[in-house]
Amino acid sequence: MATAPAFKPQAPVEGCELCERPGGELLWSDGAWRVIRVADAAFPAFYRVVCNHHVAEFSALLAPERQRCMDLVCAIERVLLERLQPTKVNLAALGNVVPHLHWHVIARFTWDSHFPQPVWGAPQRAVDPPPMSWLGICLDELDDLVVEAVAGA
Amino acid sequence: MATAPAFKPQAPVEGCELCERPGGELLWSDGAWRVIRVADAAFPAFYRVVCNHHVAEFSALLAPERQRCMDLVCAIERVLLERLQPTKVNLAALGNVVPHLHWHVIARFTWDSHFPQPVWGAPQRAVDPPPMSWLGICLDELDDLVVEAVAGA
Numbered sequence: 656m657a658t659a660p661a662f663k664p665q666a667p668v669e670g671c672e673l674c675e676r677p678g679g680e681l682l683w684s685d686g687a688w689r690v691i692r693v694a695d696a697a698f699p700a701f702y703r704v705v706c707n708h709h710v711a712e713f714s715a716l717l718a719p720e721r722q723r724c725m726d727l728v729c730a731i732e733r734v735l736l737e738r739l740q741p742t743k744v745n746l747a748a749l750g751n752v753v754p755h756l757h758w759h760v761i762a763r764f765t766w767d768s769h770f771p772q773p774v775w776g777a778p779q780r781a782v783d784p785p786p787m788s789w790l791g792i793c794l795d796e797l798d799d800l801v802v803e804a805v806a807g808a
Numbered sequence: 809m810a811t812a813p814a815f816k817p818q819a820p821v822e823g824c825e826l827c828e829r830p831g832g833e834l835l836w837s838d839g840a841w842r843v844i845r846v847a848d849a850a851f852p853a854f855y856r857v858v859c860n861h862h863v864a865e866f867s868a869l870l871a872p873e874r875q876r877c878m879d880l881v882c883a884i885e886r887v888l889l890e891r892l893q894p895t896k897v898n899l900a901a902l903g904n905v906v907p908h909l910h911w912h913v914i915a916r917f918t919w920d921s922h923f924p925q926p927v928w929g930a931p932q933r934a935v936d937p938p939p940m941s942w943l944g945i946c947l948d949e950l951d952d953l954v955v956e957a958v959a960g961a
Contacts, residue, residue: 712889712897714882721882722875729867729874736865743907744865747900751916751924754896763904771904775926 662689665708673755674709683802687720688727690805692798693759698774699787699794700739700762702731702801711754728758730808734800735762738792742770764789815842818861826908827862836955840873841880843958845951846912851927852940852947853892853915855884855954864907881911883961887953888915891945898926917942 662681667674679691686707693701704727706716713721732744741762748758763770766789768778787794815834820827832844839860846854857880863869869877885897894915901911916923919942921931940947 712885713878713899714885714889714897718875718879721878722871725866725874725878726871732865732867736867743902743904744867745900745902745904746866747898747902747926749896749898749900749926751896751898751926773900773902773904773926773928775929777930 663707668709668755671709671755672753673705673757678705678753678757679703680798682798683805688724690727690731690801692794692801695774697768697782697786698761698763699790700735700741700797701774702735702760704728704731704758704760706756710756711750713748713756716756724756724758726808727805728760730804731760731801734797734804735760738797738800739764739790745773747773816860821862821908824862824908825906826858826910831858831906831910832856833951835951836958841877843880843884843954845947845954848927850921850935850939851914851916852943853888853894853950854927855888855913857881857884857911857913859909863909864903866901866909869909877909877911879961880958881913883957884913884954887950887957888913891950891953892917892943895923900926 662677664674677691679693681691683690689705689707691703693703695701735741735744739762742765743763745761745763761774768780768782769776772779815830817827830844832846834844836843842858842860844856846856848854888894888897892915895918896916898914898916914927921933921935922929925932
């Protein structure tokens with residue numbers, strides 16, 4: 656895997672978690688955006704596209720910034736669809752807890768603990784063996800494909 | 809309020825709820841997209857942008873279609889931000905239950921039953937008086953502003 660870039664916050668807002676820290680495993684970054692993988696054992700194929708400057712709402716971005724953001728989201732979604740054949744990909748920008756724009760991109764499967772509920776909903780089942788063993792790909796390899804895809808987006 | 813357009817499904821997939829029905833109060837439609845309001849007493853300012861043809865994943869759209877879709881989402885978001893001053897707007901395309909592309913656009917408030925949890929999460933509090941009375945605008949008026957915004961997007 657390529658060396659991950661250092662995290663360089665842009666005009667950080669004091670006390671904002673996503674201004675002060677990458678927010679997960681930092682995989683890729685350019686000046687405006689970064690991509691992280693969320694360490695969640697229940698949902699191993701869980702990535703985020705995070706704005707590198709502090710903005711709360713998607714509509715506060717300029718049209719080309721929004722387009723760039725969704726191009727990155729789609730690049731990740733396509734990797735998940737192609738390599739994991741998930742039942743569905745879930746996309747969301749919520750930010751109720753950390754109001755700094757970040758898009759969740761999550762591969763969902765009928766076997767996962769919450770399906771068809773959102774990952775924030777009520778658990779539906781215990782998963783055994785652990786979710787990672789169902790993916791059929793190691794996360795380093797998946798991360799590499801995600802980095803390649805967003806770097807070419 | 810302007811008369812809502814009739815619902816004209818495009819190449820409907822049998823058994824798909826959003827191919828067969830509008831999916832809520834139909835407010836606006838063009839050939840490719842429609843906007844509905846969800847009747848949810850707990851979250852009265854809850855809209856959806858629904859694709860008029862059957863597609864499951866956002867990344868399956870062409871770039872101009874994605875851009876158009878997010879322009880509509882943003883037009884709604886801006887109305888909610890301007891008229892309701894919500895604590896946050898939540899955007900999501902999940903589709904685990906109905907895998908036909910639809911974007912949720914939901915105004916969230918610190919007083920709402922689930923904040924800061926997603927609307928799909930665990931309730932946090934009882935809300936009294938009812939949510940509608942907190943908005944300071946009637947839904948017909950809000951719908952009109954939403955229709956005006958998406959018609960001009």
